[in-house]
Amino acid sequence: MIPRRRFLRQLATCSLGWGLGACASGRYLRASGSGGRVVIVGGGYGGATAARYLKRMNPDLTVTLIEPQDAYLSCPGSNETIAGLGDGEALVRSYDWLQQELDIRKVTAKVARLERSRRQVVLQDGAEVPYDRLVLSPGIDFRWDAIEGYDEAASRIAPHAWKAGPQTALLARQIRSMPDGGLVLITAPPNPYRCPPGPYERASLIACYLKKHKPRSKVLILDAKTRFSKQPAFEQAWRELYGDMVEWISSEKQGRLERVDAAARTVETEFDTFRADVLNVIPPQKAGLLADQSGLTDSSGWCPVDPLSFASVYDPAVHVIGDACQPGPMPKSAFSANSQAKVCAAAIVASLAGEPPAEPLLINHCYSFVASDQAISITGVYGYSPDERQLTIRSSGETPPHGDRRQEANHARAWQRSFRKDVFGY
Amino acid sequence: MTQPLNIPRDVLSFSRAAYLGMIVLALCFPARAEKLDTVLAALGCLGCHAEEEKQITEPASLRRFDAKDIASVLREYREGKRSGTVMNRIAAGLTDDEIERIAAFLGKKP
Numbered sequence: 113m114i115p116r117r118r119f120l121r122q123l124a125t126c127s128l129g130w131g132l133g134a135c136a137s138g139r140y141l142r143a144s145g146s147g148g149r150v151v152i153v154g155g156g157y158g159g160a161t162a163a164r165y166l167k168r169m170n171p172d173l174t175v176t177l178i179e180p181q182d183a184y185l186s187c188p189g190s191n192e193t194i195a196g197l198g199d200g201e202a203l204v205r206s207y208d209w210l211q212q213e214l215d216i217r218k219v220t221a222k223v224a225r226l227e228r229s230r231r232q233v234v235l236q237d238g239a240e241v242p243y244d245r246l247v248l249s250p251g252i253d254f255r256w257d258a259i260e261g262y263d264e265a266a267s268r269i270a271p272h273a274w275k276a277g278p279q280t281a282l283l284a285r286q287i288r289s290m291p292d293g294g295l296v297l298i299t300a301p302p303n304p305y306r307c308p309p310g311p312y313e314r315a316s317l318i319a320c321y322l323k324k325h326k327p328r329s330k331v332l333i334l335d336a337k338t339r340f341s342k343q344p345a346f347e348q349a350w351r352e353l354y355g356d357m358v359e360w361i362s363s364e365k366q367g368r369l370e371r372v373d374a375a376a377r378t379v380e381t382e383f384d385t386f387r388a389d390v391l392n393v394i395p396p397q398k399a400g401l402l403a404d405q406s407g408l409t410d411s412s413g414w415c416p417v418d419p420l421s422f423a424s425v426y427d428p429a430v431h432v433i434g435d436a437c438q439p440g441p442m443p444k445s446a447f448s449a450n451s452q453a454k455v456c457a458a459a460i461v462a463s464l465a466g467e468p469p470a471e472p473l474l475i476n477h478c479y480s481f482v483a484s485d486q487a488i489s490i491t492g493v494y495g496y497s498p499d500e501r502q503l504t505i506r507s508s509g510e511t512p513p514h515g516d517r518r519q520e521a522n523h524a525r526a527w528q529r530s531f532r533k534d535v536f537g538y
Numbered sequence: 539m540t541q542p543l544n545i546p547r548d549v550l551s552f553s554r555a556a557y558l559g560m561i562v563l564a565l566c567f568p569a570r571a572e573k574l575d576t577v578l579a580a581l582g583c584l585g586c587h588a589e590e591e592k593q594i595t596e597p598a599s600l601r602r603f604d605a606k607d608i609a610s611v612l613r614e615y616r617e618g619k620r621s622g623t624v625m626n627r628i629a630a631g632l633t634d635d636e637i638e639r640i641a642a643f644l645g646k647k648p
Contacts, residue, residue, distance in 0.1 A: 165581070447585055454581045473636070475582040477624060491624055493631025507631030511623070520623050523586075526596055530588045 155179030158249035158434030158449030209537030250400025294389030421459035479524035605645035
């Protein structure tokens with residue numbers, strides 16, 4: 113009997129240059145580097161997966177997860193709660209299992225700054241956490257200066273609800289209390305941003321709620337783009353399920369989003385002014401603030417990484433995974449973050465053992481609900497191109513306009529459960 | 539947390555053990571070292587297919603199935619001989635070699 117995790121560890125640490133003897137004996141597992149210190153900042157799907165898989169591939173590592181929240185609230189599934197569907201409690205995951213079963217240290221604190229030259233993470237109370245390798249999974253932050261009139265204060269009136277939590281609850285309350293015959297206005301951001309199909313799933317699920325409770329109402333999406341993820345399948349579903357209740361307006365028609373007045377719930381574009389009963393502004397985005405402040409972003413606002421290891425191109429000891437990084441064609445999703453975290457963990461284990469990383473093969477798969485019992489999806493498989501030194505799309509596909517949406521909804525629910533278990537252990 | 543990986547001591551299971559051994563060797567041997575990427579891909583599968591054998595709801599745990607059966611189903615998905623909602627899209631991105639290895643990694647252990 114070999115515990116599977118040791119098998120994985122052997123897989124992760126065997127590569128070029130290891131002869132049969134080394135692999136078979138396993139003695140090298142306790143050789144140099146096996147007891148490295150890896151610190152992870154950010155306990156979402158990316159960071160928590162990295163923590164779990166680092167320990168799984170090399171239990172001798174000291175793994176510390178720094179995250180200010182006691183528990184994690186899942187973004188996937190949060191649109192359902194806005195529409196009064198699903199069980200909000202089921203979206204919460206604690207870090208207990210990772211701490212108790214895997215001996216991962218959880219530090220509940222905010223990071224003040226990184227001191228990369230000394231390889232220290234400095235917490236807000238001044239305490240320092242040293243690292244051999246650092247994994248940043250800071251998610252997104254908003255470009256508060258991108259839309260005139262829309263800043264953090266305005267988001268407390270006209271929520272973005274693009275980070276699960278109080279903002280999600282605020283939008284849900286506003287939908288609940290709007291009048292029948294009212295207008296829900298969603299502004300969708302330019303690429304790239306977290307969860308490309310998210311705004312359109314949200315529009316679908318809000319329409320699902322309105323159709324039942326406030327059937328004279330309307331959902332309008334003002335888009336900064338001219339097309340969007342899974343568009344044919346979304347538009348087919350809207351026609352079938354909601355008639356003309358959901359309307360999408362391309363930036364070709366309306367031009368730029370010029371101004372938001374959150375208090376008046378009005379939005380001005382180049383050509384028109386819209387007044388809404390519920391205003392959901394999803395602003396343009398960039399990598400999480402810590403990545404930005406630590407000099408790990410480029411002019412795009414995202415973090416360039418080496419897709420073999422997800423190491424920052426600016427610092428080989430710091431890896432960036434999840435929404436904050438920009439590894440070629442992968443979309444920003446929880447599934448991408450999970451897939452990247454596993455590649456990153458294997459590369460760190462190899463690197464601490466003095467080995468090169470393996471060539472990665474990554475998967476992204478995203479479900480979007482279009483009604484309480486119907487979903488559509490998009491999938492991509494990504495390989496590594498040594499010539500271009502970046503990820504390339506091996507295959508991709510999405511639900512056809514007349515696909516089996518009920519079956520996909522069953523899969524989507526099962527995926528949510530399996531996925532959370534893969535990351536948080538339960 | 540993890541399924542133990544049984545290394546059989548009984549000769550009847552020798553062929554499977556040898557097969558698994560070959561995979562481990564292939565992963566360790568310099569010439570095949572790049573095949574580690576398939577393990578990483580298989581780990582990607584675990585986002586949907588739970589590792590616990592108990593899970594029988596879709597998407598099912600694959601631990602109950604023989605590797606060769608998983609491999610042939612993956613090839614059917616890839617060639618369009620079997621239709622799924624999602625798996626056709628994923629299988630389209632995999633080589634024969636990767637399919638074999640991913641199946642061996644995810645399937646029933648001898």
